[in-house]
Amino acid sequence: MNGEPSGERELPQQQEIALGTCWRCGKEVDLGRAQCPYCTAGLLREARPALAKPTARDPDAAALTRMLVVFGGLLAVSLICGFAAQGIVSSDLGSDDSIDREAAGLLAVFEGIDTVFVLAALAWVPVRFRHPRRSLGQRAGAWTGFVLVMAGLVALNLRYHQSLRDLIDFVSLEEQISTAGDRLAVWFLIICVQPAIVEELFFRYLVLGVLRSVVNVHAAVWISAVMFGLAHLGAPLSIPILVLLGVGLGYARTASGGILLPMFLHFLHNGAIWGIHAGWVGML
Amino acid sequence: MSGDFSSFGNPSSDPQGAAPRGLIPAGGPSSLGSLTQSARLKQLNTARWILLAIGVLSVVVNVAVFFTIESEVDTIIQRDLNALRMRGMAADPAEVAKFRESTVRVAKLLQAGFIFVSGLFIVFGLTVKKYPVPITVTALVLYLGVNAITGVLDPSSVPRGIIVKIIIIVALVASVQSALAYQREKARPARQAGLPAD
Numbered sequence: 001m002n003g004e005p006s007g008e009r010e011l012p013q014q015q016e017i018a019l020g021t022c023w024r025c026g027k028e029v030d031l032g033r034a035q036c037p038y039c040t041a042g043l044l045r046e047a048r049p050a051l052a053k054p055t056a057r058d059p060d061a062a063a064l065t066r067m068l069v070v071f072g073g074l075l076a077v078s079l080i081c082g083f084a085a086q087g088i089v090s091s092d093l094g095s096d097d098s099i100d101r102e103a104a105g106l107l108a109v110f111e112g113i114d115t116v117f118v119l120a121a122l123a124w125v126p127v128r129f130r131h132p133r134r135s136l137g138q139r140a141g142a143w144t145g146f147v148l149v150m151a152g153l154v155a156l157n158l159r160y161h162q163s164l165r166d167l168i169d170f171v172s173l174e175e176q177i178s179t180a181g182d183r184l185a186v187w188f189l190i191i192c193v194q195p196a197i198v199e200e201l202f203f204r205y206l207v208l209g210v211l212r213s214v215v216n217v218h219a220a221v222w223i224s225a226v227m228f229g230l231a232h233l234g235a236p237l238s239i240p241i242l243v244l245l246g247v248g249l250g251y252a253r254t255a256s257g258g259i260l261l262p263m264f265l266h267f268l269h270n271g272a273i274w275g276i277h278a279g280w281v282g283m284l
Numbered sequence: 285m286s287g288d289f290s291s292f293g294n295p296s297s298d299p300q301g302a303a304p305r306g307l308i309p310a311g312g313p314s315s316l317g318s319l320t321q322s323a324r325l326k327q328l329n330t331a332r333w334i335l336l337a338i339g340v341l342s343v344v345v346n347v348a349v350f351f352t353i354e355s356e357v358d359t360i361i362q363r364d365l366n367a368l369r370m371r372g373m374a375a376d377p378a379e380v381a382k383f384r385e386s387t388v389r390v391a392k393l394l395q396a397g398f399i400f401v402s403g404l405f406i407v408f409g410l411t412v413k414k415y416p417v418p419i420t421v422t423a424l425v426l427y428l429g430v431n432a433i434t435g436v437l438d439p440s441s442v443p444r445g446i447i448v449k450i451i452i453i454v455a456l457v458a459s460v461q462s463a464l465a466y467q468r469e470k471a472r473p474a475r476q477a478g479l480p481a482d
Contacts, residue, residue: 018318061464065457068424075432082436168389211421214464219418226422230429233436236394 060213063126067210070121071227074114074202078233081110085234104186111194118202127209134257142256146248150265153248154272160241168237191274196267203228203246204253204262221250245269324466325413331459332412334452335423339405346402350395357387394437401430416463424456 018031024041033043088102134142203224211220225246229239249262256262361384368375405423412419431449435442 058464058468061461064421064460064464068421068457068460071425072428075428079432079435079442083439086439168393169386214467215418215421219415223418223422223425227425227429230425230432233429233432236397236433236437237390239397239433 059126059128060210063128063210064214066125067121067207070117070125070202071207071231074117074231075233077110077113077117078231081106082233084110100183104183104190107190108186111190111198115194115198118198118206121202121206125206125210127206129209129212131209131212131254131257134255139256139258142252143261146252146255146261146265147268149248149252150269153245154269156244157241157269157273158276161238164237187274192267192271195270196263199228199231200249200259200263200266203231204249205259208250208253217254221247221254224250321466321469324462324469327459327462328413328416328466330455331420331423331462332409334409334455334459335405335412335419336409338427338452339402339407339409342402342405343399346395346399350392350399353391353395354388357384357391361387398430398434401426412459412463417460417467420456420460420463424453424460427452427456 019028020031021027022029022036022039022041022043025036025039027036027038029036029038029043031043035041036043084106085103088099088106207224207227208220211223215223225243228246228249229243232238232242235242249265252265253259253262361380365375365380404426408419408423412423
């Protein structure tokens with residue numbers, strides 16, 4: 001084993017096993033073995049540095065892991081909110097007005113917690129992907145086109161929930177809440193403003209940005225849309241249509257290159273649905 | 285000095301120059317990378333079997349639950365009616381029948397959704413090696429989401445099997461990381477593994 005290799009000794013070109021040299025005795029061994037068959041030195045222990053996942057130094061992997069941790073945290077917050085909401089519904093509060101007041105307070109608190117979560121996530125999770133800049137014409141086209149797409153999604157949403165209503169006597173949140181003067185502003189913030197800003201910052205800026213670093217645009221849009229749908233734990237039957245809404249908003253984000261368009265569309269969508277249920281906008 | 289690196293084509297005679305020590309494979313640095321890739325592939329295989337196991341078990345359990353929904357709803361309604369009777373009250377039979385029908389439909393709809401998602405896990409298990417990163421990320425997201433939805437619908441289900449759920453989540457997170465590393469390595473052209481040059 002000392003000196004130059006003999007000319008007759010040909011090492012195989014293609015190896016099913018990784019041949020190498022034992023670090024202790026210097027003999028040729030199969031590195032896939034746990035121990036050197038000659039001197040019993042541990043081989044896989046030495047191999048461990050080579051097999052170490054490079055993800056500790058991979059910034060995209062770190063960002064993805066952090067993003068998923070934040071998503072898990074948001075789900076946990078929604079879970080606790082769901083328990084609290086069930087407590088309100090099942091408690092003997094008396095009038096519908098009292099229940100409405102309690103529900104508004106509860107949702108305001110939990111949306112506040114979600115907002116803090118998302119702001120912390122924006123500071124903690126690095127978004128390295130930069131969406132390509134769009135020309136003025138492309139942005140104008142995106143804004144025009146996706147407003148029309150959103151109109152279609154609103155119609156689809158209404159049709160979907162009408163079908164649910166026909167099938168199972170489904171009642172959505174927008175149909176239950178009161179538009180009484182003193183709580184109108186609170187519900188407006190809860191239903192239209194907070195989701196449009198905070199949810200878009202999380203799902204279409206942070207999640208989509210992190211995913212774009214590791215997968216292509218279509219996979220990133222659909223995965224972020226599934227996350228968006230699943231985050232609405234309080235309305236599990238609405239998740240399919242919410243996923244489609246998330247897809248539309250995701251493609252709006254990539255088509256426009258900015259976050260303003262999906263924010264505006266989300267605001268429009270929630271406002272339209274609420275307005276229709278409240279009777280302010282003519283029913284279809 | 286043991287370990288004759290020169291016999292493997294490494295022009296450097298300095299045993300300290302090689303990293304990792306004593307592990308210069310005969311095929312050169314690229315087979316060191318293959319060793320790492322095969323380790324990641326093993327991790328993806330583990331993910332595959334986890335996804336298939338989750339999918340198959342969930343499909344079986346959810347289909348079984350689907351067919352017992354009506355009897356479960358009847359049991360719950362009967363329990364509530366008994367409670368009302370104990371308080372000297374009675375329920376309108378027509379309203380009870382309407383409530384029962386609506387509840388059974390909602391439960392069946394939700395259960396159908398769970399069966400669909402369970403089927404997705406089987407598909408994920410079969411396709412994880414083709415699209416490792418999107419599949420592992422989606423599987424993890426769906427697993428977290430479905431468990432959260434189940435927790436909202438039935439709070440007593442949250443602590444049930446919590447150890448197993450945590451193990452599955454940790455395994456899926458590890459799969460995501462391995463998938464990322466595997467994808468990066470697969471996309472990268474063959475490179476030197478840091479051996480000193482001539």
